[in-house]
Amino acid sequence: MLVQVDGMPLPVAWLMSKDLSDTTLKSFFRCVSKPTENLPRFVPAVVLGDFDPAISTAASEVWPNVVYCGDFLHFVKANFRAFKQHGKTPEEFSCLLQMLQVLFYSPANSYLHNQCAFHNFWMTHRSAYGTY
Numbered sequence: 001m002l003v004q005v006d007g008m009p010l011p012v013a014w015l016m017s018k019d020l021s022d023t024t025l026k027s028f029f030r031c032v033s034k035p036t037e038n039l040p041r042f043v044p045a046v047v048l049g050d051f052d053p054a055i056s057t058a059a060s061e062v063w064p065n066v067v068y069c070g071d072f073l074h075f076v077k078a079n080f081r082a083f084k085q086h087g088k089t090p091e092e093f094s095c096l097l098q099m100l101q102v103l104f105y106s107p108a109n110s111y112l113h114n115q116c117a118f119h120n121f122w123m124t125h126r127s128a129y130g131t132y
Helices: 021-033 053-063 072-085 090-104 107-125
Strands: 001-005 009-013 047-048 067-070
Touching: 001 047, 021 053, 047 053, 053 067, 072 090
Parallel strands: 047 067
Antiparallel strands: 001 009
């Protein structure tokens, strides 16, 4: 887990476990967020993860107002894996990366428009990937 202090992200907790079930994650999140003698209860505004549904579920149960976001690395890796299954060319890979960057970094007010354009483009050029 990271916290932001004066604009700088600092690591504060790690979980290394073979069991990443929502039960384990909830226990970890509760432990991390317990108040101590010197610190108030830790309640994040945003949790960043790797698109694992267990992380999102556990975070929202422990911190009901948290926003869960997937990180760019895992976003691109998941899309590349799906893209590889449906054929590719170097030009298409380059195009995909550029379009994923636009989509991932879209402000909230233009995200749906960009998502629609992304989907329409890939449905036309690689429909099997577009349905992913």
